[in-house]
Amino acid sequence: MTETSNEKVIEKELSFGPVHPALIEPYRIRLFVNDEIVEDCEININMAYRGIEKLLDGIPVEKALIITERICGICSHVHAWNSVRVIEGGLGIEVPERANYIRVLTQEFQRITSHLIFFGHAFEVIGHETLSMRAFLLREQFMDLLQYLGGNRVMPSVPIIGGIRPRADLTESLKKTILDRCDAFEDKYANYVQRVLDDPLVISRINGIGLLTKEDAIKYHATGPTGRASGWRYDLRADMNEYKPFDFNIIVLDGCDTKDRVVDRALEVVESLKIIRQIVKNIPEGPVVNRNWVAKEMPFTTAYSESYRGELMHTYGLDHQGLVRNYQVRTPTITNLAAMEHACIGDHVTEAILTIASCDPCLTCCTRAEVVESGKSRTMTDYEIVRKYGWRR
Amino acid sequence: MTLKSTSRKKAIHVMLCYTGGCNGCDIEVVNALLSPRYDLEQYGVMLTWNPREADVLIVSGVVTWQMLEPLKKIYSLIPEPKAVVAVGACACNGNVYKNLVGDIKVNEDVWAPVENIIPVDVKVPGCAPRPEEIIQGAVKGLPKLMGAP
Amino acid sequence: MTVDASVFFIARLVVSSVIALVIATLYSLVLPGIERKIQARIQQRVGPPILMPGFWSVIKFTYKSKTEPIAQMPRLYKFLIGFGIGVVSLLLLFNTPYWWFVLGWGSILGIAGMLKLEEVLYVFMGSQSQSVLSTSMPVPDTVKGSKWPDIRREFNEQHSAERALKMMLIGSLPLYLALIVPFLVARSVNISAVVFAQNPAYYPFTSWLSFSLPTNPVLFTVPGFIAAIVYFLGFVIILNEKPFSILKAKVDLIEGGVLEYAANLRAGYYVMRNLLMFALSSMFVTLFLGIPFDPFMPAMLLLNMVLSLILPIALSVLVAFSPIFTFRQIYPTAIGLSALGVLAMILAVSI
Numbered sequence: 001m002t003e004t005s006n007e008k009v010i011e012k013e014l015s016f017g018p019v020h021p022a023l024i025e026p027y028r029i030r031l032f033v034n035d036e037i038v039e040d041c042e043i044n045i046n047m048a049y050r051g052i053e054k055l056l057d058g059i060p061v062e063k064a065l066i067i068t069e070r071i072c073g074i075c076s077h078v079h080a081w082n083s084v085r086v087i088e089g090g091l092g093i094e095v096p097e098r099a100n101y102i103r104v105l106t107q108e109f110q111r112i113t114s115h116l117i118f119f120g121h122a123f124e125v126i127g128h129e130t131l132s133m134r135a136f137l138l139r140e141q142f143m144d145l146l147q148y149l150g151g152n153r154v155m156p157s158v159p160i161i162g163g164i165r166p167r168a169d170l171t172e173s174l175k176k177t178i179l180d181r182c183d184a185f186e187d188k189y190a191n192y193v194q195r196v197l198d199d200p201l202v203i204s205r206i207n208g209i210g211l212l213t214k215e216d217a218i219k220y221h222a223t224g225p226t227g228r229a230s231g232w233r234y235d236l237r238a239d240m241n242e243y244k245p246f247d248f249n250i251i252v253l254d255g256c257d258t259k260d261r262v263v264d265r266a267l268e269v270v271e272s273l274k275i276i277r278q279i280v281k282n283i284p285e286g287p288v289v290n291r292n293w294v295a296k297e298m299p300f301t302t303a304y305s306e307s308y309r310g311e312l313m314h315t316y317g318l319d320h321q322g323l324v325r326n327y328q329v330r331t332p333t334i335t336n337l338a339a340m341e342h343a344c345i346g347d348h349v350t351e352a353i354l355t356i357a358s359c360d361p362c363l364t365c366c367t368r369a370e371v372v373e374s375g376k377s378r379t380m381t382d383y384e385i386v387r388k389y390g391w392r393r
Numbered sequence: 394m395t396l397k398s399t400s401r402k403k404a405i406h407v408m409l410c411y412t413g414g415c416n417g418c419d420i421e422v423v424n425a426l427l428s429p430r431y432d433l434e435q436y437g438v439m440l441t442w443n444p445r446e447a448d449v450l451i452v453s454g455v456v457t458w459q460m461l462e463p464l465k466k467i468y469s470l471i472p473e474p475k476a477v478v479a480v481g482a483c484a485c486n487g488n489v490y491k492n493l494v495g496d497i498k499v500n501e502d503v504w505a506p507v508e509n510i511i512p513v514d515v516k517v518p519g520c521a522p523r524p525e526e527i528i529q530g531a532v533k534g535l536p537k538l539m540g541a542p
Numbered sequence: 543m544t545v546d547a548s549v550f551f552i553a554r555l556v557v558s559s560v561i562a563l564v565i566a567t568l569y570s571l572v573l574p575g576i577e578r579k580i581q582a583r584i585q586q587r588v589g590p591p592i593l594m595p596g597f598w599s600v601i602k603f604t605y606k607s608k609t610e611p612i613a614q615m616p617r618l619y620k621f622l623i624g625f626g627i628g629v630v631s632l633l634l635l636f637n638t639p640y641w642w643f644v645l646g647w648g649s650i651l652g653i654a655g656m657l658k659l660e661e662v663l664y665v666f667m668g669s670q671s672q673s674v675l676s677t678s679m680p681v682p683d684t685v686k687g688s689k690w691p692d693i694r695r696e697f698n699e700q701h702s703a704e705r706a707l708k709m710m711l712i713g714s715l716p717l718y719l720a721l722i723v724p725f726l727v728a729r730s731v732n733i734s735a736v737v738f739a740q741n742p743a744y745y746p747f748t749s750w751l752s753f754s755l756p757t758n759p760v761l762f763t764v765p766g767f768i769a770a771i772v773y774f775l776g777f778v779i780i781l782n783e784k785p786f787s788i789l790k791a792k793v794d795l796i797e798g799g800v801l802e803y804a805a806n807l808r809a810g811y812y813v814m815r816n817l818l819m820f821a822l823s824s825m826f827v828t829l830f831l832g833i834p835f836d837p838f839m840p841a842m843l844l845l846n847m848v849l850s851l852i853l854p855i856a857l858s859v860l861v862a863f864s865p866i867f868t869f870r871q872i873y874p875t876a877i878g879l880s881a882l883g884v885l886a887m888i889l890a891v892s893i
Binding site for chain 2: 582586
């Protein structure tokens with residue numbers, strides 16, 4: 001196992017997590033450091049494995065929506081939406097135009113809250129508590145809007161198969177509230193971002209670290225803002241039919257460092273506000289749900305969507321009774337992980353954790369099935385490994 | 394009111410142990426504790442990340458088997474007296490992941506009610522509970538702390 | 543000095559030390575509350591009650607059940623807290639006039655020695671503590687295999703000890719340089735000479751109600767002002783507060799070496815840290831303004847305590863507006879501050 005062809009000298013190993021202030025989610029970072037410099041990084045995930053694929057197997061497709069929404073608590077809407085897009089694509093269910101608008105609206109609300117969580121978390125990792133608090137304060141306005149729209153701050157449960165829940169319909173008073181909040185938010189947000197970019201101490205911390213070149217981003221398939229900050233123009237929203245009526249820009253920066261990953265998300269929030277304003281202005285009248293569908297046998301269908309952290313894939317088939325079979329989810333973080341591990345090499349220990357945070361990991365989303373079958377060799381699950389070898393090596 | 398119980402009422406250190414779930418409660422807890430809107434520090438509650446400093450352990454999330462040992466360990470490290478608050482439906486009964494009303498059987502990957510692992514004093518149900526409820530739950534552990542010898 | 547006079551002197555020394563320590567400890571426990579409150583107001587929230595982070599927390603921790611820390615040598619680890627409190631108390635007592643005449647301790651050598659001991663403490667703490675939060679967490683990580691299988695695994699606290707060594711090497715230099723400046727202005731190594739030069743009307747053995755304001759404080763001269771700025775940043779460095787808190791950075795090392803102190807030991811740690819903060823800010827008032835912490839002169843004592851709030855308040859504003867520096871930023875900052883300190887010294891000599 002001594003493949004020291006790259007001639008790295010590694011002095012020691014530092015490990016953080018799973019209960020740790022910088023990584024609130026349960027995962028473990030193992031940094032192989034030489035003095036202060038990170039020479040290699042390994043991220044151990046799987047601490048949030050709940051067996052979602054197994055749970056989803058063989059349940060009615062309407063029921064599956066409840067579980068898919070709870071794959072992740074930050075991007076709950078996009079999971080629910082993408083799982084209904086699978087069956088809508090596979091069985092050709094017509095979705096009313098108004099329902100699509102409201103789905104996109106919820107999506108952009110959650111994109112803003114997710115990006116503001118990112119700011120809050122990233123600035124806490126930088127150590128700047130004030131900016132982190134301001135981000136959380138700004139986020140509360142959109143949490144309120146989500147609550148008005150869906151009824152819950154975290155799980156708005158807006159989409160159902162064939163449309164949206166009728167209670168999540170957009171009323172005239174809500175439209176006015178949304179526009180007011182957006183205006184109030186935009187001013188404060190612009191000040192906030194300006195404040196961040198003008199702060200020499202913060203910029204000295206985030207500028208020029210965590211380099212991820214465009215080639216590496218494509219090689220590791222770093223999706224979402226992480227890839228776009230490396231100059232890779234890849235945003236599924238440009239191709240999605242749901243986003244056709246709206247006019248927005250795809251933010252691509254080519255700084256390839258942590259600063260650009262922060263700035264990229266900061267600019268995306270502004271684009272989301274643009275989309276929200278267009279939705280509220282142009283939303284067509286009409287029904288919000290199409291109930292004329294029956295669950296019948298469906299071949300495996302895949303739906304791709306641009307979630308807040310990158311490309312999200314859901315795929316499943318329905319058997320002859322209309323039950324879900326072989327549900328698979330691929331979340332953006334699973335591909336971003338390799339990019340994170342690569343990007344933090346060569347920086348200081350404190351900056352490595354910042355680099356990992358700047359790729360916005362969401363480990364609870366990305367913890368997926370454990371058994372990997374490749375030809376004849378079968379990878380053991382973690383459980384089997386521990387049963388066999390005990391907790392410590 | 395002795396000096397002991399007064400001091401325990403006036404200064405509470407809270408630790409969050411997130412044991413796998415959907416991230417929703419976890420963000421809400423950190424949000425409730427940190428954000429200026431639901432500022433928990435004004436009630437004399439501080440967030441800490443060190444079990445040696447903590448009085449109240451907030452557990453959120455279904456307990457996955459990898460987080461089972463860390464949870465027990467962290468609970469054992471908190472010096473007496475201590476209280477445990479289970480936040481969210483996942484920590485209270487397992488929520489959808491436990492497959493409680495499922496057709497097949499209970500999900501084995503989830504050790505769900507935290508009660509089964511460590512003694513729980515306060516439960517805050519909801520998916521996800523509102524920040525106000527979490528604040529209420531964190532403060533409800535007080536009588537136990539104050540009454541302890 | 544006759545026998546009677548020396549007995550009288552020792553009695554006054556002991557009584558003044560006890561009074562000074564009690565007042566300073568109680569007062570220092572209010573400081574973290576003020577600090578926290580100012581930060582909270584900057585962050586647009588209400589913030590904790592003033593007494594909570596210091597006073598009530600310390601009392602609460604003393605009432606918690608005693609637990610054995612996980613350390614390589616638990617008794618040494620526990621002893622370090624008592625040792626630290628002793629060191630910091632001595633540092634504080636150098637502000638009281640009776641200690642200036644004990645064995646030549648009341649000079650810059652005493653102050654520098656105590657500060658250095660205080661810094662070394664973190665190296666010892668870091669190398670002792672073995673918290674469960676890092677390497678020894680019972681999760682299956684090594685069993686999954688690794689690209690680098692046989693690497694020495696280090697606890698976070700041990701890494702913190704290495705950072706503490708680096709901070710000792712370069713980070714604490716500005717504070718010592720700034721400390722020298724008032725002594726250079728007074729052309730003496732004794733604290734008494736520094737105070738008397740700034741406050742000629744002050745004499746420690748006069749009546750209780752006497753009171754004298756300094757006539758020519760060092761702070762309002764050019765070298766003194768530069769030195770005060772350097773002193774402030776050195777104060778932040780030696781307290782390991784936000785911009786220079788690399789050795790207990792929350793994002794990777796959580797709390798550094800003090801991670802394993804529980805119950806009464808943690809109360810001791812809180813007292814030690816807050817007393818150090820008060821001792822250093824009181825020393826600033828003593829050396830740069832010429833107002834000593836004299837327990838037998840209530841007016842001087844109160845003035846010293848009020849003026850001692852300057853540094854903690856400035857610190858809390860700095861903490862609220864700054865990120866954690868890594869060594870990439872700390873080395874240039876410390877070198878620049880040292881250069882400023884040397885400049886102040888040269889100016890002080892040439893005046």
